[in-house]
Amino acid sequence: MRLRTFVIALAVLAVAGGAAFHVLTLPAVAVKGELPPRPADLANGETMFNIGGCASCHATPGQEDGRRLGGGLALATAFGTFVVPNISSDPQHGIGAWSEQSFVNAMLRGVGRNGEHLYPAFPYTSYQRMALDDVRDLFAFLKTLPAETTPSAPHRLSFPFTLRRGIGLWKLINLDGRAFAPDPAKSAPLNRGAYLVNGPGHCAECHSARDILGAIVAKRRFAGGPALEGKGWVPNITPHADGIGAWSENDIAYFLEVGLTPSFASVGSAMAGVVLNTAKLSADDRAAMAVYLKTLPPRPGKAPPRKS
Amino acid sequence: MLRVVAVLAALAVGATAVYAQNAGAIAQRQATMKEFAEATKVVGPMMKGEVPFDLAKVQASLKVIETTAIKGKSVFPDDSKVGDTYALPAAFENKADLFARFDKLAAEAKAAQASMKDEASFKASMGKLISGNCISCHKQYQKPSQ
Numbered sequence: 487m488r489l490r491t492f493v494i495a496l497a498v499l500a501v502a503g504g505a506a507f508h509v510l511t512l513p514a515v516a517v518k519g520e521l522p523p524r525p526a527d528l529a530n531g532e533t534m535f536n537i538g539g540c541a542s543c544h545a546t547p548g549q550e551d552g553r554r555l556g557g558g559l560a561l562a563t564a565f566g567t568f569v570v571p572n573i574s575s576d577p578q579h580g581i582g583a584w585s586e587q588s589f590v591n592a593m594l595r596g597v598g599r600n601g602e603h604l605y606p607a608f609p610y611t612s613y614q615r616m617a618l619d620d621v622r623d624l625f626a627f628l629k630t631l632p633a634e635t636t637p638s639a640p641h642r643l644s645f646p647f648t649l650r651r652g653i654g655l656w657k658l659i660n661l662d663g664r665a666f667a668p669d670p671a672k673s674a675p676l677n678r679g680a681y682l683v684n685g686p687g688h689c690a691e692c693h694s695a696r697d698i699l700g701a702i703v704a705k706r707r708f709a710g711g712p713a714l715e716g717k718g719w720v721p722n723i724t725p726h727a728d729g730i731g732a733w734s735e736n737d738i739a740y741f742l743e744v745g746l747t748p749s750f751a752s753v754g755s756a757m758a759g760v761v762l763n764t765a766k767l768s769a770d771d772r773a774a775m776a777v778y779l780k781t782l783p784p785r786p787g788k789a790p791p792r793k794s
Numbered sequence: 795m796l797r798v799v800a801v802l803a804a805l806a807v808g809a810t811a812v813y814a815q816n817a818g819a820i821a822q823r824q825a826t827m828k829e830f831a832e833a834t835k836v837v838g839p840m841m842k843g844e845v846p847f848d849l850a851k852v853q854a855s856l857k858v859i860e861t862t863a864i865k866g867k868s869v870f871p872d873d874s875k876v877g878d879t880y881a882l883p884a885a886f887e888n889k890a891d892l893f894a895r896f897d898k899l900a901a902e903a904k905a906a907q908a909s910m911k912d913e914a915s916f917k918a919s920m921g922k923l924i925s926g927n928c929i930s931c932h933k934q935y936q937k938p939s940q
Contacts, residue, residue: 550930718938736842743841743921745929750835754880755938758929765925 511654513603516594516618516663517587524622531627534620536766538613538686542759543570546634552762555580556634561607563714565700566643568607576633581625589625590618595663596653603653605641606660606700612688615666620686660701675770679778682771692720692756695787708779709787718755719789726784738776739769819874823881826862826869833858834924841920847913852920856907863900867893885935892935899927 535541541552547559556579557572574580581589584599591597596610604610613621646652666685668677683689694702695711710722710729722729730738737748745753745761753761764772833855839845840852875886885892902923910916 550934736844740838740842744834744838744924745932746834746838746924750831750838752831752928752932752936754932754936758933758936761925761929762933765921765929 507651507655510658511603511651513597513601513654514595514657514663515587515591515597515601517590519587521586521590521622524619526626527619527623528627528630530620531623531625533767533771534616534624534686535627536763537682537771538624539688539760539763540573540624540628541763542756544573546636553631554634555628555631556636557638558636561715563607565647566641568605568641568643569639571638572634572636573628574634575629575631576635579635579637580633581628582633584625586622586625590621593621593624594618594665596657596661603650603657605650605653606656609688609691611660611702612685612691614661614663615681615685617665617681617685656699656701659699673777675774675777676781678771679774679776682775683778687775689723693723706785706787708782709785710789711787713756721789722785722787723779724782724785724787725780726786728786728788729784730779731784735773735776735780738779739772742767742772742775743769815875815877816871816873817877819869819871820877820879823869823874823879826865829858829862829865830928833862834928837916837920841917847916849910849912849916852910852916853907856903856910860900860903860907863896863903866896866899880937882935882937888934892931895927895931899931902927 540555543559543561544555544557545552545559546554546556555572555574557570557574559570561568561570572579575582577583588599592599592604592608593610593613593616595614596604596606596608598604666681668681672680690702690707692714693708693710695706695709696714697703708722708724708729709726710720712718713720725731725733733741733748741747741753742761742764744765745758747753764775836851836855840847870881870885870889870892872886875881875883906919906923910919
């Protein structure tokens with residue numbers, strides 16, 4: 487009798503646990519039905535493309551045209567190797583046949599076209615801050631880019647990261663779905679800079695330390711950290727002596743335009759690709775990002791000494 | 795036995811020749827990159843608006859960039875691939891592309907000496923000259939500094 491009660495209790499718990507997991511990990515979308523028609527602003531879409539850094543990951547490797555978005559770049563991380571998908575306008579291999587709301591849900595909620603969770607290697611934790619119209623303009627702009635016929639390759643991950651449904655639990659902690667809200671007490675450039683840096687620019691995704699679950703540590707946001715790939719260190723970009731405390735707003739804007747530090751050293755590595763994107767932004771947008779970065783709380787954090 | 799020793803010695807000499815790297819060429823390459831940096835140190839503060847625009851200095855810097863870009867093609871000998879260098883092996887494996895980039899930079903720096911006539915034309919195109927040449931090439935062929 488006692489055993490039977492135990493077994494029943496266990497079964498009930500298992501079912502309840504399974505049901506809870508099922509409910510908690512249901513992919514939630516931002517937009518359910520079709521969006522009302524709206525004329526797209528392609529110039530704004532191009533700005534979002536450049537600040538969003540789409541080309542840095544999705545451009546076909548081995549060639550330099552950032553507008554050929556055939557994917558295929560392999561990102562070797564602690565969780566496994568993510569293979570960047572084709573997001574060109576090709577209807578079969580890219581996003582040419584995607585609906586606008588599917589694209590919006592991918593950008594703002596990390597939900598794929600078939601309602602599945604997308605891996606957060608795609609930085610939707612930052613993109614969720616974007617304005618809906620900016621995402622729609624970006625989609626319209628992407629559709630004007632060439633179709634690439636390279637099929638997307640599967641990610642090479644190890645268990646348990648192969649279970650997409652588990653991302654739903656991760657999202658409970660890391661995705662609040664709140665769009666950027668400008669602070670009326672702050673200047674327009676400061677709000678614009680905050681939006682570009684935290685939303686489409688997704689600067690914190692690389693320039694922060696993460697915990698073992700891959701979530702950004704709030705107190706280390708923008709203070710630099712180990713590179714997600716390889717052995718490098720991503721620099722601190724807060725106005726602390728360990729970061730860019732000695733840089734003027736002008737220095738930051740100039741860096742984002744030409745890729746030279748205040749000592750005129752040239753940027754390399756992944757940031758070189760970022761600068762090739764920010765070089766295409768307006769001078770006002772680069773200046774706005776600089777204004778905002780100088781207002782960040784100064785946080786310590788510098789690269790550990792190199793081991794030789 | 796003597797023959798074996800002789801063969802081994804010859805192999806060792808050969809191997810040394812393969813692995814001995816041209817430290818002089820690496821130093822020369824770094825000095826060449828430094829010349830680019832010195833030229834950008836002249837134009838950079840003008841771009842930032844920290845010093846007044848000076849057309850003569852801009853043109854002199856562009857001339858330095860042009861001649862340095864031509865020189866760039868002579869500072870990547872194959873025996874300077876390994877050693878204390880920031881150049882990636884890819885730079886030596888894709889020399890046709892690397893040299894085409896130096897040619898492009900030299901041509902653009904030369905054209906800019908004529909086309910940059912005032913502060914407005916300077917500010918409109920100097921940034922693209924630097925990011926479109928220096929940064930795009932470093933992205934391909936320079937090791938990350940950390």
